[in-house]
Amino acid sequence: MKIVLQNLTKIFPSRNKKVKDEVVAVSDFTFTIPDGKLIGLLGPSGCGKSTTLYMISGLQKPSGGKIFFGDDDVTELSAENRGVGLVFQNYALYPHMTVKQNILFPLQNLKGADKLPKEEMIERAYTAAKLVQIDNLMDRKPSELSGGQQQRVAIARALVKMPKVLLLDEPLSNLDARLRLQTREEIRRIQKETGITTIFVTHDQEEAMSISDLIVVMKLGVVQQIGAPQEVYDDPTNLFVAKFLGTPPINVFEGKVEGEKLYIGDAAVLDVPGVSDQPVTVGIRPEGFNLDPNGAFVCKLQNVEVMGRDVSIVSTNEASLNPVVRSIINADNKVEASETVTFSLKPHKVFLFSKEDESRIYF
Amino acid sequence: MVESKHKWKAWLYLAPAIILLLIFTVWPIINTLHMSVQEGFNQAQANIGVTFDYGFGNFQNVIEYDYFKDCLFNTILLCVLTVPISTILALVIAVCLNSIGPLSRFLQTIYFLPYVTNSIAIGMVFAAMFNMVGNNFGNENELVITAGIINNVIEFFGGDPINWINAGSSYWANITVMVVYIVWNALPFKILILLGGLQSVNKQYYDAAKVDGTSRFRVFSKITVPLLSPMIAYVVITGFIGGFKEYSSIVGIFGEKMGPTGDARRLNTMVGFIYDAIDTQQGRASAAALILFGIIFVVTLINLAVSKKKTHY
Structure with a gap:
């Protein structure tokens, strides 16, 4: 499913009413994310990339602009009703549930016509677990897993309800260097296998370049450049983008x-x-x-x-x-x-x- | 580790606390044990040189005494009613307080007020609220004036006033008043603990649940309660321990007669039983105290065993 962002803007009002110092986290972001692609939102911390992701998920309300999933305007739709899969930076796995219970949780939330029989839920949980290769860990608690395994559980939990959009917030930042390389390949593989439109946020340009179909470079809430990684690298529109991409740096x-x-x-x-x-x-x-x-x-x-x-x-x-x-x-x-x-x-x-x-x- | 040449310093600094504990905690416990195993022990007689035989007669005496059974029943009844009610109410209030923004500070203060108010004073206010003036049980022509606010409310909605605590009131009316009072009095501490627990729960769990379309009830039952389970276990265990020591709240409402006029001592508790015996029958009081200790100990062990299975640390 394609996602259309139309003049998306997020302004955080100032805490202190007397001093006007509102923060423009995302400013006038317009972009069409093509169906089935892996998009990297890239920028230094505080550039508004996570805010953009949370607006797409519905956890944050935009101050202006619109979000479309396919042809449907979802701007006013709350997070529960958008049906996106979201993987948090710290995974947010429920600590008191086993891996299996964690993965089953989104399915058990389904109500009415969407409700699944128990066998199917378990089957789907195992399918998702197999996809991320954790089906042998189903009875463990999150605290008994390594960072990489927890990450996979979080992805399985996001995938199990077969979302049309998968959102990943800094998915690799808590992993060590070797695991990071491995996991980013894994994310690429899973995305290719499922064909789910995937957006992930990162501050690591190498990570974004290596697996994205398209990257979006942001700075202080403003989109600097959008394009295929090689294109952006070879043809930066400004000094910021040129400096931000490439190791060693320009x-x-x-x-x-x-x-x-x-x-x-x-x-x-x-x-x-x-x-x-x-x-x-x-x-x-x-x-x-x-x-x-x-x-x-x-x-x-x-x-x-x-x-x-x-x-x-x-x-x-x-x-x-x-x-x-x-x-x-x-x-x-x-x-x-x-x-x-x-x-x-x-x-x-x-x-x-x-x-x-x-x-x-x-x- | 403290080096050995400094050890005496450590002992020196600990000494004031240790001496006080020895005098006011350890020695009384030993003394209680000693008194409880002397048949019919009485301090006044002991002071003039009377000696008592050793044996477990005091324990047998207490257990066979019907009045002790009444006290035990009152205590257990109040515990079993008030601990679950106050815990569930506190949980609901804490969750609500945590989810409202602007007024939450103000309301927290209001909910916390009973904690800083003297429980006897609260008891007197409650007694006034549940009070009834006049005679509801005389002949039909007699004027009945109800002064308590609770009966005023009941009458406002067209009900008949209930004799809550005055002479001639029923046992269950008394128990109802006690439950309301004890629950209200127990709420602030529990709300405080649970609210603290709620505020330390990572907000991302709720965001994750929201994205997954979790209903409010499921969020509460599957996420909030399990994540709060250590705090819930704590308030339940301390609630039971406090409940078995119930005494002052009954004094607060009924005074030291521990019951409505005409039925004095009807609402007496275990601690009340011990206090009654303490002046003249120290042997019996000691035995009752040890029995109370045993009950609290066993109940706490059961609580811990249950919470070990149900809590997630």
């Missing part, structure tokens, strides 16, 4: 454009046809550097980190806004131990941003 420099040439420091490093003369912020992806003895971009070599497949060159440049310039090149290239290192740049990995509003300047 290298940022002070620069200027003069006569359709981009200068970093005093060196003209790239031709930028069609860009008027102005000071700019330059973003260069780590993989945007070529080792080139004849290149125009000279940095002081600090360190070379060999990682097998690639070599990471750590250098410094006076114009850099980051403490170091990190470039990743193929390990076939030999880096000579010397004072400086010289690069030429790949034009499609270099982004120019306006000094005024950090928006992208295309060339």
Whole structure:
């Protein structure tokens, strides 16, 4: 089922009536989430991504705008009647119930025509448990499970009533690094198998990039960019998005454009046809550097980190806004131990941003 | 661990408490045990050198005494009625208080008032509320004036006034008044404990239940009550212990005669029985006290065993 968000806005009123300091958590969010896709809501903490999720779930009421599930306007519908599956950050498994009772709980809530016979409930609970591979833990209490297992129980509980929409709030943040990798693959697999439109919230760009069909990058309640992960990575609309995506992060420099040439420091490093003369912020992806003895971009070599497949060159440049310039090149290239290192740049990995509003300047 | 050379300091600091406990708790317990096993023990006679034979006659005496059985029945009846009623009421009130926003602080204070009010004073107010002036049992022409607010309310709705606590009142009318009074008096503490428990329940459980479309009743019975079960067990156990020691609330309403005029001592309890015997028959009082202790001990063990099965810590 597709989900349409129309000018969705959430304003938290100020606590103190005398001082007006209301918080705009989500501002004018318009987006159509296509059916059966996995969407990552991505942004730093406090950007409104969880608030958006809770508005879709119905636990929070929007201050403005509308939410549609398919063609139905559900804006005024309370959480109980929306039929979404929600996985909480801390899982919120009922501690006094076994895994089985936890998974059965949403089914036992069904009333009237939706009511299921007991055998079917149990069958469905086991189906959901098998899907997340916890069917051997059904009689345990949540406190007897590891974090990853609890996470799976929470997903099974959300899936058991076969929701049309599955919402996950920071689903991996309580897991250790290895389990996180494993679980995110698992979430992808489950989403593919069930075909449920899934929205998940994360502050970890790697997590969002690796499994989402589409990512939505948010900052301070405002959507910055929506697109396929690779698209957003390759073509960020502003400096914030460029900085937020990518590990290692993008290298940022002070620069200027003069006569359709981009200068970093005093060196003209790239031709930028069609860009008027102005000071700019330059973003260069780590993989945007070529080792080139004849290149125009000279940095002081600090360190070379060999990682097998690639070599990471750590250098410094006076114009850099980051403490170091990190470039990743193929390990076939030999880096000579010397004072400086010289690069030429790949034009499609270099982004120019306006000094005024950090928006992208295309060339 | 405390190093051994500092141990004497630890004992020194503990000494005031230990000395007081030894004098006012441990010694009386030992003394009670000692008195209870001396046949017909009487302190006044003991003081002039009379000695008593050892034996369990005091216990036998107490158990065979019909009046003790009446007291035991009153105590158990009040316990069995008031503990469940007050616990359920407190639970409902706590849940309601927790779910309302603006007035909850104010109402909490109101519900807490009985706790800070002297129970004898409350008893006198209750006695006035249930009071009845005039004679309802004389001939038809006699003027009956009911002064108590409860009877006024009953009359307002067209009912006949009930003789709650005055001379000639029935046993069950008396018990009803006692139950109302004890429940009302027990509510604040229970509400306080349960409200505290409710406020520490993670709100996400309720959000999760909401998303899953759980009805209010199911949220209450399947989530709230189990999550509160440790606190519920606590108020039930302390409620039973308090209930078996019931005494002052009856004094509050009926005075030390422990019953309506004409039926004095009818509502006496175990503690009242002990107090009655304490001046002249210390042997019997001691035996009754130990029996009361035994009953509370067994009931608490049963409570703990039940709560172990039903509570989720």
